[in-house]
Structure formats: C-alpha cells, structure tokens
Amino acid sequence: MAHPLQLGFQDAASPIIEELLHFHDHALIAVFLISALVLYIISTLISTKLSNTNTIDAQEIEIDLEPAVPSLGVKTDAIPGRLNQASFIISRPGVYYGQCSEICGANHSFIPIVIESLPIKEFLN
Incomplete structure (x- = not known):
C-alpha cells in the first residue's frame, strides 16, 4: 500500500x-x-590549466579593426573599449601570420598579426 x-x-x-x-x-x-x-x-x-583565452588588444585604437589569420581560418572584429578575444584550435606548432582585413584607413592592410603555436609540453615549461 x-x-x-x-x-x-x-x-x-x-x-x-x-x-x-x-x-x-x-x-x-x-x-x-x-x-x-x-x-x-x-x-x-x-x-584545465591548458585552456587559455588569448585576447587581441585593440582598446587603444579609435577605429574598428578586423584581424584575420587566413591559414587558421580566423577572422574577428576588434572593437575599441571592449574585451576582444577569439578562440581557435591549432593542430600543429608553428608561426602563423595575418593582417587587418578591414579597409578602415590608410595602410590598415599592413597591420601585422603574428600567432606562435607551441606543443603543450613546451608551453608548460
């Protein structure tokens, strides 16, 4: 019952x-x-200790940027005065180059972007 x-x-x-x-x-x-x-x-x-949020610092610039790294397939907007970050997974170590892909002023396509990728063991040491 x-x-x-x-x-x-x-x-x-x-x-x-x-x-x-x-x-x-x-x-x-x-x-x-x-x-x-x-x-x-x-x-x-x-x-995990291995996860890291890398920020793209564009807070001092008074115009909108659009940094791009074509070999990683990363293209993001960077807005001044805000925390600008992008997450991506890199499958092999190396140095990857990019540039600003927005036409927002003179010589903006020449703003360099460099991302260095390391193996986890090297990064932790």
Whole structure:
C-alpha cells in the first residue's frame, strides 16, 4: 500500500517483484557512479590549466579593426573599449601570420598579426 510522501516503490507482494526491486537498487548505484564519473571528466576538461583565452588588444585604437589569420581560418572584429578575444584550435606548432582585413584607413592592410603555436609540453615549461 502506498503511503503519503513515499519516495520509493510500494512493498513487493511477490518474489519476482522483490528481485526486481533489488536489481533496481543495484542498477541505480551503477547509474549514479557512472554519472559522477562523467561529471568529473567534464569538469576537469572545462577547468584545465591548458585552456587559455588569448585576447587581441585593440582598446587603444579609435577605429574598428578586423584581424584575420587566413591559414587558421580566423577572422574577428576588434572593437575599441571592449574585451576582444577569439578562440581557435591549432593542430600543429608553428608561426602563423595575418593582417587587418578591414579597409578602415590608410595602410590598415599592413597591420601585422603574428600567432606562435607551441606543443603543450613546451608551453608548460
């Protein structure tokens, strides 16, 4: 018989249901452990020391810039007075060059952009 505010199942009236309730309890423990493991893995991936948000500093400039690095497929707007940042994944180490791709003034296409990519072990040392 069910009771008010009952959180579990009703009392079993047959041996098959009793075994099913025991199986449910054991399966629930396994589901809880797997969920805790997945939550731990996700939290360690999100809060790793290797993740870094590199900002493109364009706060002193009074016009809008659009820095681009074609070999990485990165093109972003840099607005003065705001925190300007872009995230991307680089698959191999090297030095990558880019320029301003916005026609916003004289010689703006000659503003250099250099990104140096390092292996994780070198970066941490």
